[in-house]
Amino acid sequence: MLKRLIYLLLLIPLSCIDPYQVEVPEGEQLLIVEGTITSGPGPHAITLTRSATYGSDYEGFIRPVQRAIVSLRDDQGGTVLLTESQTAKGSYFTDAAFRAEVGRTYTLLIQTSDGKLYSSAPEKVAAVPELKNLGFRTVVIEQDGGENPKSGIQLIAEVDDPIEENNFYYWRTGPAVYILETRPDLYTPPISPTNPNPIPQPKPCCVYCFRTEISDNRSIFVETDDSFNGLTTYLPAAFVADDGMRFVNKFRIDVRQLGISQDAYRFLRLVQQQTETSGSIFDPPPATIRGNMFSLDDPKEVVLGYFIAAGESTQRIYVNKSELTFQQNRAIIPDDCREVEGANFDPPADWKP
Incomplete structure (x- = not known):
């Protein structure tokens, strides 16, 4: 019986399987804006990153946006320039003395190192x-499974x-x-x-x-x-x-x-x-949530995140x-x-x- 089985196995044709090469194009790099200014004490931070459209769970797909020009413009024409942190890449800070004023409206303006321009919709600081x-x-x-x-x-x-x-x-x-x-x-x-x-x-x-x-x-x-x-x-x-x-x-x-x-x-x-x-x-189903940021160069470009201006207690x-x-x-x-x-x-x- 064993000899017959070995004979049958020898009759089965053997062949190599070539691996199928799948080329997955890298997704579009989207600008992500996260930041809040408040009527409380500063400094207040705005963080800029870029991420692929298929998510941020893959290492290397979130990249800080450095050397950008980031500023705040209020409804009376005043401008505040933010300074990029030397240690936290892609994070831009107001000085410690800056406080948003309740009732005033602020717009976040961004110019990236490659010259692209972005803006937020105006945000009014609400009383809290x-x-x-x-x-x-x-x-x-x-917890399930008897865990502590x-x-x-x-x-x-x-x-x-x-x-x-x-x-x-x-x-x-x-x-x-x-x-x-x-x-x-x-x-x-x-x-x-x-x-x-x-x-x-x-x-x-x-x-x-x-x-x-x-x-x-x-x-x-x-x-x-x-x-x-x-x-x-x-x-x-x-x-x-x-x-x-x-x-x-x-x-x-x-x-x-x-x-x-x-x-x-x-x-x-x-x-x-x-x-x-x-x-x-x-x-x-998960969906892209659009915030209040947009590109001044290309209205079709997707920009993620939200610039918040708020009163604070x-x-x-x-x-x-x-x-x-x-x-x-x-x-x-x-x-x-x-x-x-x-x-x-x-x-x-x-x-x-």
């Missing part, structure tokens, strides 16, 4: 109701909405500061050719530091007062996840409440809807670990806390819990 108070509630999110639940805090904005106008709200988080606790008593030098078997070498200092970090909260929190016009209400403004370090001791964060235009609200709401799709067959909140109802696994850092990026032994000058 005061962010009266900032609270929080703890959130625990159960995720947890964090939902920041809640208390707003006294004025009755005489239609308001559109947008919340952004500012820098966060927290007391970082590490374990220098567990320090062991890294393995190296000269030290293949390192032994523990506890450090005498330091356990406690103050660490500053820029929030990576990518969720969009926007709201219109259609259902609470003229009332005091409480609205979700941000979510901060527990990473095993932030809430071990004391945590502080600023929340900026922005008053935006109706068009800006519609744009952000569409982006929010697309980013929060669940992946089911009932989700709306800010509140700060401190959170103690004793106020939380969740207990995330604590991150162990076996080193001097001053060795952690963004950490310093001395507290910030405005640390006043």
